[in-house]
Amino acid sequence: MAAPIAIHLEFGGGAELLFGSVKEHHVTLPNQSEPWDMKQLLVWIRGNMLKERPELFVQGDTVRPGILVLINDADWELMVGVLPECVLCVKD
Amino acid sequence: MCQVDEEYNGQLEHRVTPRVSKKCVKCKENTAVLIIRAGDAFCRGCFKEYFIHKFRAMLGKNRVIFPGEKVLLAVSGGPASSSMLSQVQEGLSRDAPKKLRFVPGIIYIDEGGASGQSMEERERAVAQLESVFRATNYHYHIVHLEQVLSLPSSVLDAGSSATEKPQTGSSYKAAVDQFIQTKKNQHPDLSVENAQSHLSSLSMHEVENGVTSPITPEHTQALQKLFASVRTLTAKEDLLHTLRQHLILHTARTQGYTKVMMGDSCSRLAIKLLSNISLGRGASLATDTGFSDPRYGDVVIVRPMRDYSSKEIAYYNRMFDIPSVFIPGLDTKAQDKASIQHLTESFVTKLQTDFPSTVSTIYRTSEKLHTACPPQNTNTQPFAKCLLCVCALDTKLEEFSAYQATLISEQLSQRRGPASSASQGQCCSSGGGQHQGCMTGEGGCCSSAKSTVDLKSLLCYSCRLTIKDMVNALPQYILSEAERRKRRSQMREEISEFLLDEEEDEAIPRVNGSL
Numbered sequence: 371m372a373a374p375i376a377i378h379l380e381f382g383g384g385a386e387l388l389f390g391s392v393k394e395h396h397v398t399l400p401n402q403s404e405p406w407d408m409k410q411l412l413v414w415i416r417g418n419m420l421k422e423r424p425e426l427f428v429q430g431d432t433v434r435p436g437i438l439v440l441i442n443d444a445d446w447e448l449m450v451g452v453l454p455e456c457v458l459c460v461k462d
Numbered sequence: 463m464c465q466v467d468e469e470y471n472g473q474l475e476h477r478v479t480p481r482v483s484k485k486c487v488k489c490k491e492n493t494a495v496l497i498i499r500a501g502d503a504f505c506r507g508c509f510k511e512y513f514i515h516k517f518r519a520m521l522g523k524n525r526v527i528f529p530g531e532k533v534l535l536a537v538s539g540g541p542a543s544s545s546m547l548s549q550v551q552e553g554l555s556r557d558a559p560k561k562l563r564f565v566p567g568i569i570y571i572d573e574g575g576a577s578g579q580s581m582e583e584r585e586r587a588v589a590q591l592e593s594v595f596r597a598t599n600y601h602y603h604i605v606h607l608e609q610v611l612s613l614p615s616s617v618l619d620a621g622s623s624a625t626e627k628p629q630t631g632s633s634y635k636a637a638v639d640q641f642i643q644t645k646k647n648q649h650p651d652l653s654v655e656n657a658q659s660h661l662s663s664l665s666m667h668e669v670e671n672g673v674t675s676p677i678t679p680e681h682t683q684a685l686q687k688l689f690a691s692v693r694t695l696t697a698k699e700d701l702l703h704t705l706r707q708h709l710i711l712h713t714a715r716t717q718g719y720t721k722v723m724m725g726d727s728c729s730r731l732a733i734k735l736l737s738n739i740s741l742g743r744g745a746s747l748a749t750d751t752g753f754s755d756p757r758y759g760d761v762v763i764v765r766p767m768r769d770y771s772s773k774e775i776a777y778y779n780r781m782f783d784i785p786s787v788f789i790p791g792l793d794t795k796a797q798d799k800a801s802i803q804h805l806t807e808s809f810v811t812k813l814q815t816d817f818p819s820t821v822s823t824i825y826r827t828s829e830k831l832h833t834a835c836p837p838q839n840t841n842t843q844p845f846a847k848c849l850l851c852v853c854a855l856d857t858k859l860e861e862f863s864a865y866q867a868t869l870i871s872e873q874l875s876q877r878r879g880p881a882s883s884a885s886q887g888q889c890c891s892s893g894g895g896q897h898q899g900c901m902t903g904e905g906g907c908c909s910s911a912k913s914t915v916d917l918k919s920l921l922c923y924s925c926r927l928t929i930k931d932m933v934n935a936l937p938q939y940i941l942s943e944a945e946r947r948k949r950r951s952q953m954r955e956e957i958s959e960f961l962l963d964e965e966e967d968e969a970i971p972r973v974n975g976s977l
Contacts, residue, residue, distance in 0.1 A: 383541065383776065384788045387795065423795060436811040438776050445496035445777070448484055448503060 375399045375406060379415075385437065390421050408432075408439075408446070488512075496777050500818050506781060513770075513778050517549040520766045521562065524753045525634045527721060527764070528641045529563035534719040535600075536710055537570050539591050543725030544786035545775045546767050550723075551598055564721075568595050568602035569713055571706055575607050575677075575685045576698075577792050590787045603713055608681035610705045611688075615943035617712045618849060688937065695801035697931035699792055700741065700924070704850050705937075714761045722763045726751075729772040729810070731765070732824035737806040742924035746853035748831040757852050771821055848922035849944055855922055865923065917944050 379395045386393045399406055399414060409431055416428045427434060439446040484494045486505035494503030504512065521527060535550060537543040553562035570591055574584035588604060595602040692698045714722050726734070731751045738750055749755045755763035767775070779786055793804045814820045846855050856865075917936075918926055935941060 382780075382788070384790070384794065386788075387790065426795065435808075435815040438773060440777075440780065443495065443781065445494075447497045448494060 374401050379419075385427065388420055388423055388427055395419065408441075495781075498771075498774055499822065509778070510782065513774065514549065514552060516769055517546075517766060518553060518562070520753075520769055521553075524764070526754050526762060527562075527564050528638050530565065530645065531641065531721060532565045532567060532717075532719045533721040533723055534710070534714045534717075535566055535568050535723045536725065537568055537591070537595075538725070539570065539587065539787040539789050540725070541775050541779050541784075541786045542727040542730065542767050542770070542772070544594070544784050545770070545779055546723060546725040547594075547598065548782075548784045549766075566600050567717065567719060568598070568600055569710060570595070570602070570604050571709055572604065572606045573702065573706070573791070574789075575682045576689050576702055577790060577794075578686075579790070587787055587789050594785050594787075603717070605709055605713060606677045606681075607702075607705065607709065608677045608685050610709050611681065611684055611937050613708060613712055613937070613939045615939040615946065617708050617715070617939065618852065618943045691933050692928075693931045693933070695793065695796065696741070696803065697928045699801055699803050700928045701932075702792060704925075704928075707851075711758055711761055720761060722761060724763055724765050725767050726765045727767050727770050727772050727775055728825050729814075729821050731768050731828065732821045733803070733807045733810050735824055735828050736810065737803045738924075740802050740806065742927055743851075743853075743922070745856035745922070746851070747828070749853060751828045752831065757847070757854075768825070848925055849917065849920040849940065849947070850925040850928070851922060853922055916948070920944055920947055 376396065376398045379397060381389055381393055381395075389395070397419070399411070402410075412428055412431075412433065416424050420427060425434075427437065429435070433439060441449060484503045486492050486494045486508050487502050488504060488508040492505035492507065494505050496509065497503050498509075498512075527533060535543070535547055537547055547568065550562070550566055554564075554566070555561065570588075572584055572588055574580075574587070592602075592604065689698055689701070692701060710722055714720075735747060735751045738744065738747060743750060746757075749757050751768075753765055753768060755765075778784065793801060796804055798808045799805050810820060810824075847853065848855055917929060921929060929936075
C-alpha cells in the first residue's frame with residue numbers, strides 16, 4: 371500500500387565506519403503493504419546497508435545505546451516515547 | 463528491575479504518537495526539536511541560549527581564568543572539544559555581552575602512530591583540522607605523539623604553582639592583581655590591554671608556525687614498538703592518556719600557557735570516574751574528574767565542558783554546523799570487554815538509555831569530591847608524586863590498609879620464588895646502561911649505578927599495574943627522571959641523619975652528642 375519512499379540518510383560521529391566510511395546515503399525503500407516505521411527501517415538498514423559488525427549498530431529492536439537518531443533534524447524521542455512506533459515521515 | 467531483558471508490557475502508559483508537535487518548555491511558543499535530561503523539550507533558539515549560557519556560567523562560577531591569560535585548548539577533533547572551541551570563539555567575539563578575556567591557543571595531538579593509522583589517513587585528518595583551526599585565527603600547534611619519545615625529563619617535575627588557589631571571590635581579585643603584576647614585571651612597558659593585543663598580533667604572524675618538526679618512519683616505528691609491548695588494551699589506553707598529558711604539558715610550558723582547557727563532557731567524565739575506580743585511581747578521583755586539576759603546579763587543567771551530556775553536544779554540533787572530525791582511536795570497534803574503560807563506557811551508556819539520570823547522578827557525586835590540599839611544603843616532599851601521572855602517591859604501606867591486603871594476597875598467590883619478579887617492572891638495560899655516573903653536583907653519594915631501575919616505588923598503584931603489563935622499556939625521559947629520583951632518594955637516606963630540619967612524618971633519629 372505504501373509507495374516506494376526515497377529517503378536521505380546521514381551517518382556521523384564514527385557510525386559511518388560501519389557503512390564503508392560513506393556519510394551520506396540516498397536510498398529508496400521498496401514497496402510494501404503497511405506504512406514504514408522506524409523499526410522496519412532499522413531492519414532494512416541492517417539487511418541492506420550495514421557492511422560489518424551489525425551488533426555495533428542495531429541491538430534488538432532499536433539502535434545500540436549511545437547512537438542518537440534525528441528524524442528531520444528533530445529528536446526521535448520527541449516523536450515516540452520509548453517504543454519505535456512512529457510512522458515515518460518523508461523528507462525529500 | 464535489574465534484569466536485562468525484562469519486559470514492561472502493558473504497565474507503562476503508551477504515549478500516543480503526537481500529531482501535534484510538542485512545545486518548547488522555555489518559551490512555550492516554538493516547536494521543540496530535542497529533549498534534554500529527563501523530559502525537557504527545547505526549541506532551537508532556547509537550546510542555543512541554554513548551551514552558550516552553560517559554558518559562560520561554568521567559567522564564571524569557578525573563577526580560575528584570569529583576563530589576559532594564555533589558555534591552551536586541547537582539541538582532539540571530536541565533538542566535545544570542537545564544541546568547546548566554538549564556545550570559546552563565541553565567548554571571545556566582540557559582540558558577546560561581557561566577553562571572555564583570555565588569549566587562546568589550540569593544540570592537536572596526532573595519535574595515529576599509536577592507533578595504527580596509515581600516514582595518508584593521518585595527514586588527511588590533520589589537513590581537515592588545520593582548515594578548521596585556521597578559520598579561528600588562533601595560534602595552533604599540531605604535535606605528533608611520536609615527539610613524546612624526545613621529551614626532556616624535566617616535564618615530569620611538578621612545577622611550583624604561580625599563585626595560590628583562589629578560595630573566595632575576594633581572593634580571586636587578589637589573584638588577578640598578582641597575575642597582572644607578574645606580567646607587568648615581565649613586560650614592563652605593556653599594560654594588560656596592550657599585552658593582550660600584542661599577544662594576539664603575535665599569533666597572527668606565527669600561524670604558519672603551528673606544525674612542529676615532521677616525523678620520520680623510525681619514530682613511528684619506535685612508538686608502535688612501545689605500544690606493541692603493552693599487553694592489555696586497558697594498559698595501552700592508560701599509557702596513551704599519560705603520554706598525551708605529558709605532551710600537552712610540555713607544549714603548554716614551552717609556549718608559555720598557564721591553563722589548559724580539555725573538552726571532557728559529562729558523559730565522558732562519568733565513564734572516567736567509574737573506570738578510574740576500577741583501575742585503582744580512586745585516590746586521585748577529585749583531580750581527574752573535577753573542574754580544575756592543579757597537580758602539575760604551574761599549568762592548571764580545566765574542564766569547562768563537564769556539564770554537557772554527549773547528547774547535547776552532538777545535537778548542538780549538528781544544528782549549528784560545528785565542524786568536527788572523527789578520528790578512530792585505540793578502542794574503536796573493539797569488543798565490549800576489550801578494556802576496562804571500554805566496558806565501563808558501554809555499561810554507563812546502556813544504563814543511561816533506561817535510566818536517563820544515570821550520568822547526571824554520577825556527575826553530581828563527582829562534584830562533591832574535593833581535593834584535600836596538602837600543606838604547601840613543596841621542599842619537604844619532592845618525590846611524593848607519581849612518576850607517570852603526577853598525582854600524589856597513595857602507596858604508603860600502612861597497617862591494615864587495603865593496599866597491604868592486596869600485596870599480601872599477591873604474594874600468597876605466587877607459588878614461585880621471588881626471583882621471577884625481578885622481571886617485568888624492571889626496564890631493560892638499554893635505558894640504564896647510559897647513565898653510569900652520578901650527575902655532577904650530586905656529591906659523592908652515588909651508590910653503584912644499578913643497571914635496572916626499580917620503578918615501582920616511584921609510581922602510584924594504578925601506574926604500577928600499567929607498567930606490569932609492559933615488557934619493554936618506557937620512553938627515555940621517564941627512565942632518566944626515574945633514575946634521578948632514585949639517586950636523590952638514596953642520597954637523602956644516606957645523609958638523613960645529618961639533616962637538621964625534622965619532618966613530622968619521618969622518624970629521623972636525631973644524632974646525639976657533638977656533630
